[in-house]
Amino acid sequence: xxxxxxxxxxxxxxxxxxxxxxxxxxxxxxxxxxxxxxxxxxxxxxxxxxxxxxxxxxxxxxxxxxxxxxxxxxxxxxxxxxxxxxxxxxxxxxxxxxxxxxxxxxxxxxxxxxxxxxxxxxxxxxxxxxxxxxxxxxxxxxxxxxxxxxxxxxxxxxxxx
Numbered sequence: 001x002x003x004x005x006x007x008x009x010x011x012x013x014x015x016x017x018x019x020x021x022x023x024x025x026x027x028x029x030x031x032x033x034x035x036x037x038x039x040x041x042x043x044x045x046x047x048x049x050x051x052x053x054x055x056x057x058x059x060x061x062x063x064x065x066x067x068x069x070x071x072x073x074x075x076x077x078x079x080x081x082x083x084x085x086x087x088x089x090x091x092x093x094x095x096x097x098x099x100x101x102x103x104x105x106x107x108x109x110x111x112x113x114x115x116x117x118x119x120x121x122x123x124x125x126x127x128x129x130x131x132x133x134x135x136x137x138x139x140x141x142x143x144x145x146x147x148x149x150x151x152x153x154x155x156x157x158x159x160x161x
Contacts, residue, residue: 009158011080012154014088018078018156031077034092035084038132043084050081050116051090051157057112061130062099062146073097073150090157097150103143112151138146 011033019028035041036050036058049055065072073079075095098109105113110122127141134141 006087009088011082011088012145014080014091014158017158021156029076029078031071031073031079033088034079034081036081037084040045040153041085047081047083047089050092050154051159053154054115055113056153057109057149057151059105059109059113059126059147059149060125060140060149061133061137061139064133064137065148067137067139072148078155088158090159091155092152093155095151095153097148099146101144102126102141102147105147105149109149113149 002003017022019026035043036046038057046055047126073094074097075094077095079092079094080088081090081092082088103127108121110116110119110126114122114125116122116125130141130145134145139145
């Protein structure tokens with residue numbers, strides 16, 4: 001529940017503050033809004049990890065982008081991250097995009113994507129995510145499924161204006 005005295009930051013507020021802080025033109029490309037997680041609890045956890053630098057990557061089935069007809073992120077893409085309730089919190093920038101079969105994700109990559117102790121735990125968690133996503137979106141998930149692995153960094157945060 002949000003405190004009534006706390007200001008709700010819109011995507012536009014955060015984007016404009018980012019542009020102002022770095023003296024960037026209004027024409028700077030904006031890739032869109034980004035919300036992590038499939039429910040409020042997961043979203044809050046993942047967003048906190050992004051804000052603290054523990055989460056520096058995201059992994060999504062390539063087919064999920066295609067089904068949603070969503071443009072693929074590219075190096076330099078900038079997004080405003082919101083929490084589950086739509087409160088804008090930061091701007092992230094895509095540093096690197098790699099498309100590879102799920103089975104080829106390395107431990108170094110997995111550590112950037114999620115806070116887990118072992119590769120097997122990461123894999124177990126991700127397989128469950130991808131199986132649920134595949135059921136919802138209508139694609140088949142296997143260990144050969146191409147995934148888009150996006151590495152990013154926080155460029156601006158309302159917590160350290």
